[in-house]
Amino acid sequence: MEHIDKVAGTFGKRGESGELLRGSVSPAVIRRLPRYHRYLGELLRNNRLRISSSELSKMMKVTASQIRQDLNCFGGFGQQGYGYNVKYLHGKISELLGVSAGLGAIVVGAGNLGRALVSSHMFERRGVTRLALFDVDPALIGSEISGLSVYALEQLESFCEQSRPDIAVLTTPKEAAYEVAVRLAKAGIRGIWNFSNMELHLEEYPEVIIQNIHLGDSLMTLCYEIVSSAESNRQSDEE
Amino acid sequence: MEHIDKVAGTFGKRGESGELLRGSVSPAVIRRLPRYHRYLGELLRNNRLRISSSELSKMMKVTASQIRQDLNCFGGFGQQGYGYNVKYLHGKISELLGVSAGLGAIVVGAGNLGRALVSSHMFERRGVTRLALFDVDPALIGSEISGLSVYALEQLESFCEQSRPDIAVLTTPKEAAYEVAVRLAKAGIRGIWNFSNMELHLEEYPEVIIQNIHLGDSLMTLCYEIVSSAESNRQSDEE
DNA sequence: TAGATTGTTAATCGATTAACAATC
DNA sequence: TAGATTGTTAATCGATTAACAATC
Numbered sequence: 001m002e003h004i005d006k007v008a009g010t011f012g013k014r015g016e017s018g019e020l021l022r023g024s025v026s027p028a029v030i031r032r033l034p035r036y037h038r039y040l041g042e043l044l045r046n047n048r049l050r051i052s053s054s055e056l057s058k059m060m061k062v063t064a065s066q067i068r069q070d071l072n073c074f075g076g077f078g079q080q081g082y083g084y085n086v087k088y089l090h091g092k093i094s095e096l097l098g099v100s101a102g103l104g105a106i107v108v109g110a111g112n113l114g115r116a117l118v119s120s121h122m123f124e125r126r127g128v129t130r131l132a133l134f135d136v137d138p139a140l141i142g143s144e145i146s147g148l149s150v151y152a153l154e155q156l157e158s159f160c161e162q163s164r165p166d167i168a169v170l171t172t173p174k175e176a177a178y179e180v181a182v183r184l185a186k187a188g189i190r191g192i193w194n195f196s197n198m199e200l201h202l203e204e205y206p207e208v209i210i211q212n213i214h215l216g217d218s219l220m221t222l223c224y225e226i227v228s229s230a231e232s233n234r235q236s237d238e239e
Numbered sequence: 240m241e242h243i244d245k246v247a248g249t250f251g252k253r254g255e256s257g258e259l260l261r262g263s264v265s266p267a268v269i270r271r272l273p274r275y276h277r278y279l280g281e282l283l284r285n286n287r288l289r290i291s292s293s294e295l296s297k298m299m300k301v302t303a304s305q306i307r308q309d310l311n312c313f314g315g316f317g318q319q320g321y322g323y324n325v326k327y328l329h330g331k332i333s334e335l336l337g338v339s340a341g342l343g344a345i346v347v348g349a350g351n352l353g354r355a356l357v358s359s360h361m362f363e364r365r366g367v368t369r370l371a372l373f374d375v376d377p378a379l380i381g382s383e384i385s386g387l388s389v390y391a392l393e394q395l396e397s398f399c400e401q402s403r404p405d406i407a408v409l410t411t412p413k414e415a416a417y418e419v420a421v422r423l424a425k426a427g428i429r430g431i432w433n434f435s436n437m438e439l440h441l442e443e444y445p446e447v448i449i450q451n452i453h454l455g456d457s458l459m460t461l462c463y464e465i466v467s468s469a470e471s472n473r474q475s476d477e478e
Numbered sequence: 479t480a481g482a483t484t485g486t487t488a489a490t491c492g493a494t495t496a497a498c499a500a501t502c
Numbered sequence: 503t504a505g506a507t508t509g510t511t512a513a514t515c516g517a518t519t520a521a522c523a524a525t526c
Contacts, residue, residue, distance in 0.1 A: 026492075026493075028492085028493060028494090029493090030460055030463055030464075031456075031460060033459070033460070033463065034453070034455065034456035034457075034459040034460060035453075035456060037459065038438075038453070038455075038456075052506085052507065052508090053507075053508075054507080061440065063494075063495060063496090064495095064507095065494075065495050065496065065497090066493090066494065066495075068507090068508065068509065068510085069493090069494080069495085069509090069510085071508095071509095072508090072509060072510075076508080076509065078507080078508050078509080079501090079502060079507080079508070080500070080501045080502045080506075080507050080508040080509075081501070081502040081505070081506045081507050081508075082502065082506080082507070082508085083506085083507065083508080084508090096463060097459045097460075097462055097463050097466075098459075098462035098463060098465065098466035099462075101462065101465075101466045103462055103465065103466075111355075112351075112354055112355035112358050112359070113355040113359070115351055115355070116350075116351035116352040116354070116355040117454075119351050120351070120352070122454065122455050122458060123458070125455070126455060126458060126459055126462065127462075128458070128462065166465055167461065167462075167465070190465045190468070190469075191461045191462075191464065191465045193457070193458060193461055199277075201300065207468070209461060209464045209465055209468065211457055211460070211461045213454075213457060214273070214274075214277075215356075215361065215452075216273065216277075216361050216364070216365060217270075217273035217274060217277075218273075218432070218450055218452060219361060219362070219365060219367070219432060220272070220273040220276065220336045220337075220365055221269055221270060221272070221273060221336075221450070222406065222430045222432055222448060222450045223336055223337040223338075223340065223342055223365065223366075223367065223406075223430075224269055224272065224335060224336050224337060225269075225430065225448045226337065226340075226342065226405055226406070226429045226430045226448055227336075227337035227340045227342075229429070229446070229448065230429075265516075265517075267516085267517060267518090268517090291482085291483060291484085292483075292484075293483080302518075302519060302520090303483095304518075304519050304520065304521090305517090305518065305519075307483090307484065307485065307486085308485090308486085308517090308518080308519085310484095310485095311484090311485060311486075315484080315485065317483080317484055317485080318483080318484070318525090318526060319482075319483050319484040319485075319524070319525045319526045320481070320482045320483050320484075320525070320526040321482080321483070321484085321526065322482085322483065322484080323484090
């Protein structure tokens, strides 16, 4: 493994303080990072020591060129003639994705979706600590879901002041979403993972990073493709 | 409204049998359609009769050019000097997205996420009928969730033969996903909305459309951005 | 008609792929 | 060393934006 230590010491686009530079990387590349992370995690579990961009490209159904190009945005993670050390590369991408950053998350809205998300291993598996849930329903407040307390929404600010969560998962009805988002922003939240069906854009708080998720949009593109494929079949039948 | 009837009769890229052509439209455009649909639905609820690409562009934070370019892939839905008729355009996009196609969906896996999805209004709101759930847990089989029966997974094939669902929402554990997907493909499903954490690619059944959803990936890009913004703050502090 | 706004072409920008020199 | 495979530059492709003629 000594060659990897050498690589790590020699290459890599780093800031003065040694961390990896992320600033100027294109969104397209960033969106692909979690997928690399997943595949490398799988290889790691299978005890693979090394992988070449060409073998990985076959597994992931992307070009080897893209893999090399993407990884190189963050530094030279591989080695000519050898490929990539799976453990090392997985670790580097983990680092990029903040797996070791110790982020904490709260879930606002303890309905079906809130429960489903908080009950999954999604957070812990990615190094994110689940801290608490919040809801307005008196029947839920004070109860426990998946080992976490459900607090009253009024307690949001005091909780944030004490526990400084980084991420808020928003699963409230869309009517409440904007108000809650502003309260979260004021309370110093750093990112909002928004599943409420209201698209959020907090112009007043540009420092808060928002991911608007619309599961319905994804269902609709699936429907589009189903209906379109039916149509093209019908058309080729007619020919 | 007569001008719109005229537009509808005069323009539009249509096949011989009159339906809208979808075949050659770029994926980037298709992914944006559901968002147009949402914003137009909102305008419709607010009783707006017409909208120009430039006003819509301000609402949606995209360029007016992109809106016109996108909509024109499917035909001339607007009118020079007037803009777009909200109801007409919303209807056209609904049609494109298959809202009126009468698709039916089953949910395989009645865990937290399966329940959450099936309990939302997501399907009916988009013209998709929820038909049933399937699970292997004897405690769930025979019960009802959100007004739908939970069947044993063994009944999948017989149910599909009878009710011909178009879409299967897959929320099984990842170990089961591939086998279930193949069974669904054999049973004639047309699309799989895959939330299991296994990426599906059914090479043997290219006619089956698969949408692999990885919520964890989206969480990770949020983490990436949070950690990166912290880093760039730190760096500018140092200067 | 005059003003507005689309539809559409051309120009720009960004992302992907190909190719190959560097190098392990 | 020879073979393999990266890192990186150049070429291609696709998507976005700008501009304006067509036209309602």
